[in-house]
Amino acid sequence: MKKTPVYIYMRYAHNVGIAVEAILSNKVKSMLTALGIMFGVAAVISMLAIGKGAQQEVLEQIKLVGVNNIIVTPVVQSFNDNSNGDSENNQSKKYSRGLHRMDAQAILETIPSVQRVSPVVSINYHAVKMGKSYPVTLEGVSPDYFEMLNINLDMGKQFSEQQTDNGMPVCVIGNNIRNRFFNQENPLGQYIKCGQVWLKVIGTISKRDFTTSASDEMGISTSDNKIIIPVKTMLMRFKDRGSINPELMNNMARGGSMFFMGGSNDDEESSNQKETSTNQLDKIIIQVENTEQLSATAEVIKRLILRRHSNVYDFEVTVPELLLKQQQKTNEIFNIVLGAIAGISLIVGGIGIMNIMLASVWERIREIGTRQAIGASRKDIIAQFLAESTLISITGGLIGIIIGVVLANLIHLMADIKTIISFYSVFIAFGVSATVGIIFGYIPAKRAASQDPVESLRH
Structure with a gap:
């Protein structure tokens, strides 16, 4: 008699x-058997969620620092440190005015691979506004700064060429400052006072996601608490650390100390204390046309600034994207x-x-002999025990998915570690659990089918 599909289906459905x-x-025994699968699936999902979250943080940080950017930051050196011998002492007497706008201009004009500089x-x-005071970071930049760091405005506009060249008192404010001072009104055209200067608001920055693992060392910082103004406005109306008295330069060359002159009268920024920093800028951000040119351009920038600074290493060149991509590779290995x-x-x-299934075969040997x-047939016995192990694995896998999702969320809430649960990780974990049930269930099933019916009935 020919076996129809319906007959085959009914027969194997009976075995299941x-x-x-x-x-x-x-x-109880089935649940204990499935425990290993449950926690295995939960571990896979939660671990992959941690890895996915770490990768996402790196991608967000790359967006925050901008694509193909190089950061040049000053390194504060002591001019009176003569403990390193005569050669170091001679180098310390070489004058370098520190990081200056002219350095930024030279980088833009000299290096062909450089696209933008800020x-x-x-x-x-x-x-201060209407008696309300709020701590902020006042930042002087060029108009290219917004595009280089992917900063978008939700209201208003960026600085115009005229506002930038003339050092006009205009500003673009961050989201927190807008909520603090202009929660119930349109901020455009309003004024905010910083020190002795009134700044006209011409734009507001969209709120940006910012991870706690991001760092200012790589140029990553939130814009929510910033008031951004043209760099010339900063130097003309607030503080210019590059305004150095020539007599003090000679004093420094003779081994004396250097202190800052000029700037605003703001009670937080100007005091009678002497400052040793002569860097006009806190950093220079350079954008390169292609990623392949990052390392080579960084080396050229280093040599250019070193020559302009009289061979004094009072600066540091960092390539955030390359560092972050290296971190991403490390994360992938970790994942x-x-x-x-x-x-x-x-x-x-x-x-x-x-x-457990092998032990179950021995316990149910009379049942096998009776069937x-x-x-x-042998196929029926194999199908029965294989279905049993597979069902235990699938059930354990489904419960493990729930445990894994809960565990990943708990890790995010309690440890403040970003976790992202992807369909791919759930699919992989569940697929592996089902495969494990089939593979490891086949040996007990085959052993059950190989039993001699007569010997089985004797037990």
Whole structure:
């Protein structure tokens, strides 16, 4: 008699039904058998969620620092430190005025691969409006700054060429400052006082996502508490650390100390204390046309500034994107290790299933003999025990998915670690758990089918 598809379906459905009855009749043992799969799947999902979150943070940081950017920052040196010998002492007497706008201009005009340059001067102030005071970071930049760091405006516009060249008192404010001073009104055209200067608001910055792991060393910082003004406005109306008295230069060359002159009368920024920093700028941000040119351009920038600074290493050149991409590669390796460790727990769970199923074969040997005696074939016995192990794995996998999702969210809430649960990680974890059930369930199923019916009935 030819076996129709319906007959085959009914026969194997019957075998699966017997497997379900066996699982339900031994709930505790089945649950304990599935524990390894549950925690294995939960570990895979939570570990991959941590890895995915770390990768996403790196991508966000790359967006924050801008694409193909190079950061030049000053390094404060002591001119009176003669402890390194005569050669160092001679070098310390060489005059370098520090990081200056002329350095930024030279980089833009000299290096062909450079696309944009923005000098940056940052000062901490208290902004005042209608008697309300709020701590802010006043930052002087060029108009290219917004595009280089992917800063978008939700209202108003950036500085015009006329406003930039003439050092006009205009500003673009961050989201927190807007909410603090202009919560119920349109900020455009309004004025904010910083020190003795009234700044006209011409634009507001859209709120940006900012991760706690981001750092100012790589040029990553939130714009929410910033008031951004043209760099010439900063130098003309607030503070210009590059305004140095020539007599003091000679004093420094003779080994004396250097102190700052000029600037505003703001109570936070100008005091009678002497400052040793002569850097006019806090950083220079340079954007290169192609990623492939980053390393070479950074080296050229280093040599150019070193020559302009009389061979004094009073600056540092950083390529944030390359550092972040290296960090991303490290994260990927870390993710592979985490996934492998979590995968081992799935294999251990599979071994547990195989051991329990092998013991179950011995315990149910009379049942196997009875089924064989009434006409069950070896394929039926294999199907029954294979279905049993697979169902345990699938059930454990489904419960493990729930545990993994909950665990990933708990990690995010309690440890403040960003986690992202992807469909891919859930699919992989569940697919592996089902595969483990089939692979490790086949050996016990085959052993059950190989039993001699007569010997089985004797037990």
